[in-house]
Amino acid sequence: MTKRERAEDVVHSMLNNDPFSKWLGIEVVEISPGSVTLRMKVRKEMLNGFGYCHGGVTFSLADSALAFAANSHGKVSLLVKASMSYPEVIREGDILTARTEEQSLSNSIGIYTIIVTRNGHQKVGIFQGTVYRTRKDHMLNQTQSYNQ
Amino acid sequence: MTKRERAEDVVHSMLNNDPFSKWLGIEVVEISPGSVTLRMKVRKEMLNGFGYCHGGVTFSLADSALAFAANSHGKVSLLVKASMSYPEVIREGDILTARTEEQSLSNSIGIYTIIVTRNGHQKVGIFQGTVYRTRKDHMLNQTQSYNQ
């Protein structure tokens, strides 16, 4: 299994077992080791009291992207801290794309920037997240059996 | 109308018009000007691929608490930036409580810390958020009519 195949296996297994990412309607656009691109559409039930997309929904998309990118190396990796800036409001029907960038990777810590764009170009979220990398491997056979 | 009554009106109107906070099952425990306590229960569809509560769900609860607390003063206030730390994993069935603390309030900027606890005592999320305070008032009559 190549590194790219392992990355694809881990990400697809994680998404298949992730009810909240499925509720969000997240689709995987692209995967490589340490990197993913995800996409989703903002639905009515994701809006806040101002009629804009709830800040937690945008954060959740970026957080799923972080989790998939960080775990794609094959080690179980858990979110420690994340921050997000919101330069523009987001509306119902907008298509959001989240692209990860791996800023740094050591044995124990990984740091990622995720840029969320609307409708292909305008930046609507800038996310930075830190994961703690455990020594535990993703057991792909077991994970795959989850999907059956 | 007292300041407390205005705070209660704003928060209840915001929650009533907030489909995502309703999907989360958020209940208001306590309101005073600049401060709220919210509560929700973690359901199966809020879990991630590891079987824990998705980090975006915990963030969303804290973000709703921030929005309600910041807007309870009566000025429309929008999230600019937030960060969250995750000291412990959260499981299905856990009851989460978010309590806001207003650290600072100027004409244009408000800063809030929100502590999320599990089952009444253990800290599972530490959130810090900054809002931009517009000069626009919450129009309560109009907002109240939303609720009818």
Add this chain to the structure above:
Amino acid sequence: MTKRERAEDVVHSMLNNDPFSKWLGIEVVEISPGSVTLRMKVRKEMLNGFGYCHGGVTFSLADSALAFAANSHGKVSLLVKASMSYPEVIREGDILTARTEEQSLSNSIGIYTIIVTRNGHQKVGIFQGTVYRTRKDHMLNQTQSYNQ
């Protein structure tokens, strides 16, 4: 040696060997395991181009407080990520006090909030920091010999 004595030993050794904290004029007000209070005075050479205290100086005070508090348990602990909010500008001559609060402590991660106040009461900085706790003990005898 009690836990409090060990905390005092670690913090005093760290400060004695920390040229930048000494340049800042940091004094230790109080130490207990997992907690410190520090104090410093803003000098002319700490100002920025607007004549206010440089944001990096306030951050540095909070960061030293984080490092001292986190390491006071006796394990070498390194800053992973920190964020700071600046509710008010700070001026030359202001006395800054930084008080730490340990929000969470696990084997590998510690999370701290540090509130910086001016002249005893007004909040001028809200800092949140995450440290990675190594398995390495502070070797106090060796550290003490650094001071000779």
Add this chain to the structure above:
Amino acid sequence: MTKRERAEDVVHSMLNNDPFSKWLGIEVVEISPGSVTLRMKVRKEMLNGFGYCHGGVTFSLADSALAFAANSHGKVSLLVKASMSYPEVIREGDILTARTEEQSLSNSIGIYTIIVTRNGHQKVGIFQGTVYRTRKDHMLNQTQSYNQ
């Protein structure tokens, strides 16, 4: 005066009047509207108790870069919140370079990412900062007279 000339005037005036950035030994490598590159060398008095560069020093370099980039558009802009991740330790003698990227700019809020590299290539700091843009113009004539 072109936008680039105004950016250069603002940045050089700010640096000339900024005692702490001068203490750090910050040099301007490049300026354009909304963007700067800065450089400095880590000196012995910038180290912490572990013998590494103090986290506050790296933050200060990034914070100065943020301030120069944000103010280079000509409006007085003040730091509201910043966060920094530290993927690698930094040592005495290292040459640090900070490059800004303007992620978003509205009338009232600007968002910037600053990457700090060591010795030209290795990432040692990832900074994200939010500024509040006042309506006040930089008065260049007055500022220039400061420099005489």
